[in-house]
Amino acid sequence: MLLRGPDVGITPKPGGKGVVGMPVYMWTAQGPETYGPNTATASAGPVTVTATAKVSKIVWQMGDGKTVACATAGTPYKAEYGKKPSPDCGHRYTVPSSTTAAGKFHVTATSTWSIDWQVTGGGQVGQLTEVRDSAVDITVAEVQVLN
Numbered sequence: 001m002l003l004r005g006p007d008v009g010i011t012p013k014p015g016g017k018g019v020v021g022m023p024v025y026m027w028t029a030q031g032p033e034t035y036g037p038n039t040a041t042a043s044a045g046p047v048t049v050t051a052t053a054k055v056s057k058i059v060w061q062m063g064d065g066k067t068v069a070c071a072t073a074g075t076p077y078k079a080e081y082g083k084k085p086s087p088d089c090g091h092r093y094t095v096p097s098s099t100t101a102a103g104k105f106h107v108t109a110t111s112t113w114s115i116d117w118q119v120t121g122g123g124q125v126g127q128l129t130e131v132r133d134s135a136v137d138i139t140v141a142e143v144q145v146l147n
Helices: none
Strands: 008-011 017-019 023-028 038-044 047-061 067-070 090-092 105-120 125-141
Antiparallel strands (some): 023 090, 038 047
């Protein structure tokens, strides 16, 4: 069973520029290796173990000292959403990324995987927890208005 960190989706996209005060959407692709469910089975003689893993939460370190915990995979941003905040996994920057030494916000997404397992032929059950990380760098600028 292969479990990966989130397949990070974020607005602004890495390589693009966001704006201070605008909504940031965060999400992950919902594949078996990035969000689950992911099931694997192994047998030895009469004993078979089946494990099913799924992400229970994703914690986003936004690079500005703020943390956002999301209980869902998040909602990918679409242009028609405009300035509406994400319904389930979002953030707003209050300072530009130029305030950091690197000039970008280093965003880390940490998935917590809950793995339920059971043994047929033995009756045992249990749960394991694993964590996986992914990261991207984004640029957030400040808009200056002149009269």
